[in-house]
Amino acid sequence: MTDRVGERTNEAWLADLRGETSAQPEALADLRERLQRSLLYYLSQERSDLRDLSSQELAQMAEDLSQDALIRVIDNLNTFRGESLFTTWANRIAVRLAISDLRRARYKDFSLDDMTAEGDLMPNLSPTSELPPGPEAATERSDVIEKINRAFEEALTERQYRALEAVALQGIPMDVVAAQMGTNRNALYKLLHDARRKLRSYLEAQGLPIDYMMNLFQ
Amino acid sequence: MSRCNDNNRKQLMDFVLKAPFDESVIDMDCKDGCEQISHLADRVARGEKLEDLLPEYEEHIQYWHDCREEFDALVAILRAEQAGQLPDVAIFEPADPLSGQQNKEIQQRSDPPPSATQ
Numbered sequence: 001m002t003d004r005v006g007e008r009t010n011e012a013w014l015a016d017l018r019g020e021t022s023a024q025p026e027a028l029a030d031l032r033e034r035l036q037r038s039l040l041y042y043l044s045q046e047r048s049d050l051r052d053l054s055s056q057e058l059a060q061m062a063e064d065l066s067q068d069a070l071i072r073v074i075d076n077l078n079t080f081r082g083e084s085l086f087t088t089w090a091n092r093i094a095v096r097l098a099i100s101d102l103r104r105a106r107y108k109d110f111s112l113d114d115m116t117a118e119g120d121l122m123p124n125l126s127p128t129s130e131l132p133p134g135p136e137a138a139t140e141r142s143d144v145i146e147k148i149n150r151a152f153e154e155a156l157t158e159r160q161y162r163a164l165e166a167v168a169l170q171g172i173p174m175d176v177v178a179a180q181m182g183t184n185r186n187a188l189y190k191l192l193h194d195a196r197r198k199l200r201s202y203l204e205a206q207g208l209p210i211d212y213m214m215n216l217f218q
Numbered sequence: 219m220s221r222c223n224d225n226n227r228k229q230l231m232d233f234v235l236k237a238p239f240d241e242s243v244i245d246m247d248c249k250d251g252c253e254q255i256s257h258l259a260d261r262v263a264r265g266e267k268l269e270d271l272l273p274e275y276e277e278h279i280q281y282w283h284d285c286r287e288e289f290d291a292l293v294a295i296l297r298a299e300q301a302g303q304l305p306d307v308a309i310f311e312p313a314d315p316l317s318g319q320q321n322k323e324i325q326q327r328s329d330p331p332p333s334a335t336q
Binding site for chain 1: 282
């Protein structure tokens with residue numbers, strides 16, 4: 001089965017999977033097996049967070065995910081244009097599905113609402129021990145940091161700030177944040193970009209050029 | 219709400235000031251079935267460097283960690299496949315009474331509609 005899987009061209013995969021040949025059941029089985037092997041490899045070798053799971057548990061996860069991935073591949077067959085290897089395209093679909101599933105499971109107790117419920121909305125960017133010596137320089141740095149703090153408070157909507165804090169500061173996956181905000185990844189990208197653009201514009205209007213700030217935070 | 223320490227202050231401002239926003243790259247990333255990224259992954263898995271192939275995407279995944287995780291995972295799988303290191307699932311085949319039913323459903327999804335075969 002493995003040798004036959006390796007021999008199919010993109011066109012053969014498509015024809016077989018679409019039922020244009022008599023090899024459809026075999027193609028489906030081959031693809032499912034391929035995806036399952038890929039996912040089992042990924043889960044068992046590349047995910048340190050799953051180390052406590054038994055071989056059987058990992059195998060079951062790979063089986064379940066490969067079934068879901070196969071369905072998604074079949075549903076999207078007509079979008080495949082042959083610009084990559086079909087099997088790599090299918091693997092990408094499978095690995096993204098697996099990673100999304102794992103992210104959802106990991107962050108199932110996470111709530112964007114809880115992030116703001118704990119206290120201040122704004123980050124407290126306090127001066128650090130890395131500040132250059134001298135009272136004038138220290139005052140300047142404190143002033144800059146105060147302006148940055150104010151920028152977060154005044155330039156952003158609450159939605160923008162929560163998204164920025166979750167993704168950029170907390171490292172919460174975008175898929176998780178997007179789901180909680182009732183949006184999608186593409187829209188979240190744009191939301192974050194708008195937030196960043198507003199912050200930069202605000203800070204520049206306060207007399208803080210981008211280059212200056214970038215040097216400040218090296 | 220967590221407060222910034224030195225490290226995450228830098229992280230936050232670095233992101234605010236430097237993270238790229240390339241719409242074409244973002245469009246690629248948001249598509250599960252992006253063939254361009256699949257093709258990149260194939261080439262990187264064979265030893266080519268992403269920064270040489272598509273520097274915009276390399277820059278993108280430096281700041282957008284989800285994308286990096288997904289790309290690195292795909293490359294890891296492809297490298298393992300090339301090296302013959304993918305595990306044999308036959309060994310782990312669990313008894314699943316639903317497998318047969320699920321396979322039938324999948325086959326029905328991929329079958330062409332009746333009019334196409336006439």
